[in-house]
Each structure stands twice: as structure tokens, then as C-alpha cells.
């Protein structure tokens with residue numbers, strides 16, 4: 056048997072053992088018992104089956120030590136194919152929990168949208184989804200698990216029948232596995248995708264505009280349709296060991312460069328043909344990254360941002376570094392660029408000095424000059440009114456200049472590394488739409504507050520799952536809902 060197939064079977068056996076243990080510890084529960092949901096009920100829970108799924112994921116986390124697990128994460132965005140991630144050592148298992156009411160007939164059930172599966176598997180070569188299906192029986196408000204029903208399956212081994220009504224793969228929860236390799240599975244799903252003429256489409260644009268996703272850019276990028284973004288304004292970690300409350304700036308140089316290529320490759324298809332891609336870097340890695348980007352895009356400028364660092368001692372064994380390197384790239388020569396919106400007006404004195412006849416009537420004298428590629432803008436000081444609690448916040452003046460020049464009004468700006476949300480704030484003020492990603496939840500909150508101050512409401516994605524006391528009260532509301540589909 057193929058090694059890859061064997062690994063999936065072993066993973067499923069391992070997880071089945073964990074879940075068997077879980078339902079031995081918790082064979083049944085009362086649906087109104089707050090204790091079964093120690094992290095609170097997810098808002099928007101619409102059915103009892105959703106609730107039971109939450110009990111399973113939360114109890115797995117709550118009892119992780121006893122179950123021999125290192126961690127269980129369940130705050131997945133709503134669009135995610137899996138409900139939780141179980142971490143054991145270096146392994147991460149992606150689990151989708153399903154429920155089957157064993158009093159009912161065994162029907163074919165919708166599993167996952169075929170294009171979503173196709174996209175997720177094709178964009179992440181190490182993604183392996185595992186479904187864990189629990190059989191349950193109701194007695195009034197008491198729910199009990201049936202250990203004999205418990206079954207785990209991989210979409211890779213499913214008979215692929217697509218429900219034409221909703222493009223979802225359908226399968227019986229108990230079915231005979233078809234042992235396909237990843238490539239065979241991939242071929243089969245792509246055939247189905249083509250057969251049903253389903254374009255590999257991402258979520259509709261309106262659903263993602265002006266939102267911040269508390270998510271790794273590499274996980275979230277598929278939300279964005281190809282050729283839909285006017286400007287990518289990116290300020291990634293620099294590989295200088297900065298503390299962003301995570302290890303994102305603490306990679307080894309080789310890993311950093313590999314990772315940079317990965318996210319750059321993922322972002323480029325999202326840019327329109329007329330679009331631009333700006334990237335903030337420092338001198339340490341800009342040569343390698345610029346040279347990689349030049350193999351994919353056209354380089355227009357290297358802008359030097361002089362951070363106007365005051366002269367106070369500084370390095371003694373080299374010249375003090377006081378600049379960032381901003382790369383400006385485009386997809387095609389037809390790129391959008393509005394110089395007039397960023398011209399710098401001449402002061403009256405200079406204007407007066409240029410009264411000689413050769414300057415008369417010159418447009419640039421009236422409208423101002425090109426800002427050139429050396430931008431002297433002070434970095435954000437501790438006392439600066441713009442200041443947010445982020446170690447590498449960029450000044451609005453710089454970000455605004457880039458947006459005005461390279462994104463038309465009502466256009467879309469993608470910032471894969473939002474930090475304190477400078478891009479979002481600038482977009483809100485300049486009448487542009489944005490899509491943002493930021494892995495640090497704390498920073499996402501800063502962005503939200505920053506936008507609120509500007510009178511904008513920003514729905515943050517995936518923060519909605521955090522435990523809240525009041526959510527427990529919703530259990531009773533849920534009781535009144537029918538046992539619905541999940």
C-alpha cells in the first residue's frame with residue numbers, strides 16, 4: 056500500500072482511539088449543562104447538531120492532557136473546512152466533526168463543497184482533512200454517544216458523488232473506503248469540478264471587503280478571487296527578530312526567504328493586470344527578495360524611506376542604518392499610477408524664484424513636483440498622536456502616498472500583514488476598500504479600535520469564537536431549534 060495512504064489510515068486509527076476515549080469519559084450529556092461547553096457557546100449556533108459538535112471539540116481541548124494531546128485549536132474561521140486542529144508533537148490533524156442521529160435512516164450526507172476541497176488540497180500540499188463522525192441518540196434533552204457508530208474518514212477515500220444542487224460531495228458516513236493517493240484524489244475532484252462547470256471561485260468579493268482576518272495570510276489568501284486587487288501594500292516581518300507576540304520575525308534567514316517566496320507567489324495572482332505590489336523591506340534581505348520579485352513582476356522603483364532618525368551616537372563599527380527599502384512592482388506596463396494626487400506643492404518662495412520665462416506655464420510649477428524616490432518622513436515616535444501599540448507601525452503619510460498613487464478611488468487594497476492597521480485607516484480616509492490579514496489577535500483589536508475612532512465598523516473575522524459568559528445563555532435558545540443539518 057502507498058506510504059501516503061498508510062499514513063492517513065494510521066492517523067485515522069490514532070484519532071479514533073482519542074475519540075473513543077473521549078466518549079468513554081463523556082458517554083452522554085445534558086444539553087442545558089453549561090459545564091460541557093467550558094469555553095462558551097459559539098455565537099450564531101443554529102442547531103443542536105452544531106452544539107454537539109462544539110461539545111466534542113471543546114471537551115477534546117478541555118481534556119487534552121488526559122487524551123495525550125498537546126493542543127486543540129477550534130477558533131477556525133467560518134469558511135474553514137475543518138472545525139479544529141489537534142496538535143500532537145509536530146503533527147497537526149485537521150478535523151471536521153460530524154454528527155449522525157442514529158435513530159434515523161442512514162442517508163447520503165453533504166460533506167464539503169467540492170471546489171473548496173479542491174482549492175484547499177491544491178494550495179496546501181500538506182493539508183489532510185479527516186472527518187470524525189459521531190453517532191448520537193436523543194432522550195429528551197439528553198444526548199448519548201454510540202461508541203459502535205464512531206467512524207473516521209478521509210475525503211481522499213470517499214466515493215465522489217457531487218450533489219448538483221450545492222456542488223457538495225455526498226457520501227454515506229459509513230462507507231467502504233476507496234484508497235486513492237493524493238494525486239488520484241486531486242485528479243478525481245478536478246474532473247468533477249470541471250464536469251459540473253464549477254469555476255474555482257473564491258468567496259464573493261463583497262463578503263471580504265473592509266474586513267480584517269485574524270488569520271495567517273497563507274491560510275486566508277484563497278478567500279480572495281484572482282485578478283481582483285488594485286494594490287498590494289505589504290509590510291512583512293523583516294527577519295530581524297522583532298517581537299510581534301509570535302515567532303513570525305524569528306525565522307532562520309533561509310526559512311525566511313523560502314516563506315517570503317511562498318506568500319509572494321500566493322499574492323501575485325490576486326492582483327489585477329493594472330495593479331501594483333509594494334513591499335517594505337530592510338537592506339538585509341531586500342536584494343534577494345527584489346531579485347525574486349523581478350522574476351515575476353516588473354520593478355518600477357526602489358523607494359528609500361529615510362526614517363529621519365536623529366543623530367545621536369549610533370553604531371561604531373558601521374554606518375548607522377536609517378532607511379527602509381520599499382519595492383514598487385507592477386504586473387504589466389498598463390499599471391495605474393496617479394502622480395497628480397501625490398505631487399508636492401512648491402512653497403511660494405521657490406515658485407517665485409522660478410519666474411524666468413522658461414518656467415512660465417509649466418504644469419509642474421502649478422501642481423507641484425514628483426515626490427521622487429527618497430522619502431524623508433519621520434518614523435512614529437512614542438508621543439506621536441498616530442501612535443498605536445505596535446513595534447513597527449508605519450506613518451500614515453507614507454502609506455497614504457502609496458495608496459493615492461497606485462489605487463484608484465473605490466479600488467481594493469490588500470494588506471497581508473496589517474499590524475496596527477495603518478493601511479486600513481488610510482483606506483477608510485481615502486475612500487478605498489481594503490482586505491487585511493493579521494495573525495496577532497491583539498493587533499486585530501487595535502485595528503478595530505483605530506477604525507472605530509474613524510467612525511468605521513470593521514467586522515473582524517475569527518475573533519467571534521472567543522469564549523463569552525453570556526454565550527452560555529444561548530444554549531436554552533438553541534434548545535428551541537430543530538435538530539438541523541450541519
Ligand SMILES: C[S@@+](CC[C@H](N)C(=O)[O-])C[C@H]1O[C@@H](n2cnc3c(N)ncnc32)[C@H](O)[C@@H]1O
Nearest residue numbers: 271272290299303448449472474475477493494
Ligand atoms: C511589519 S508588521 C506590519 C506593520 C504595519 N504596516 C503597521 O503599520 O502597523 C508585520 C505584521 O505581520 C504580522 N504577521 C506575521 N506573519 C503573518 C502571517 N503569516 N499572516 C498574517 N500576519 C502576519 C505580524 O504579527 C506583524 O504585526
